[in-house]
Structure formats: structure tokens, C-alpha cells
Amino acid sequence: MSHNNDKVLAENKLILLYIIDKVNIQISNLQITKIILENKFMNYFMLQQLLNELCNQEYLSCEIVDQKAFYAITPSGKQALGYFTSHIPAGIKSLIDNNITIIRNKIRNETFVSAEYSSENENDFVVSCQVREDNFSLINLKITVGTKNDARRICENWKKNSQTIYSEIIESLLKDRT
Secondary structure (H helix, E strand, O other), X not given: OHHHHHHHHHHHHXXXXXXXXXXXXOEEHHHHHHHHHHOOOOOHHHXXXXXXXXXXXXXXXXXXXXXXXXXXXXXXXXXHHHHHHHHOOHHHHHHHHHHHHHXXXXXXXXXXXXXXXXXXXOOEEEEEEEEEEOOEEEEEEEEEEOXXXXXXXXXXXXXXXXXXXXXXXXXXXXXXXX
16 A cells, blocks of 8 residues: 555655746746646545655756745656656646646736735725736736725736736827827
């Protein structure tokens, strides 16, 4: 029984390394959790334990940004993955390979589009909306609104429609006004 458990743990570590390697960008804890749970690769507690172990073994690096953990594969992790990729079940590997572009685009969009608000006082809420491309900020917009509901709606709309809103702002700013 113990041998079988060890095999499952090793396989799950390889799946994590494989996904993070294939994504090829830093991935947040929430993002990797969504991928793992949506595909039922393992349970939440196993995932968190294995992420921690892979970081301790220096197969993954973990960077904390804005109080969020972001993971990337290390050279040691790539090397280990190279040796043992064949131990990942073909069906799981195929599922990851077939969906990696969708996963990567979803992660990029979540990572590079942000919207949040904070309360200045009971009648003023500052909304910060941003679109980044790599480490370059395309737009960083801060506005103050009078209600928490307005602040929430702006954040939701920005996250869903940031490309369209960005284009509309640029178009409006470039328009000749006489």
C-alpha cells in the first residue's frame, strides 16, 4: 500500500511540474488550484502539500507578490521533469497538452488585468483598474466613486471588458475636439 501511495505522490508532483512548465509563465496558487480541481487531478489538500514540498525541494520557486503566491519551475524542476515525464499517464498528459493554450491565455488575462477598490471613507471608494503586458503598464486608471456598489460594478466590468474599454478610452483621447 505504501509503495502505491508513493507512486501516486510522485505522479502528482510530476503533473504539477508538467502543468507549470507547459504554462511557461508564473502561475498563482489560485490559478493552479483551479486547473487541478477542475480537472480532478487531486484534492486541494494534496495540491497544497505537494506545492510546498516541490518548493522545499527547489523544483518550484515561489514568489509572493501583493500577498499572493506565484510559482515557476526551476532548472532542477525542469531536469527532474525531463527524466520522469514518461511516468505521467498518457491521458492526463494529452489533456494538459490539448488545453494548454486556453489555460495559458486565461492565466495571462487574469494576471495582467486587475481591478480592485478600497474605501477612503463611507462615501468615497477608489477604484484602481490596470492592464499590464509583461512588466509594462498599458493603462493604470484610478477613479473615485460614491458607492460600494458602483465600485464593484466597475471592477466587474473592467475584468470582463478591459480590452474594449481600453480601446474606447484611447479612441476618445485621440479624437480631435474643437
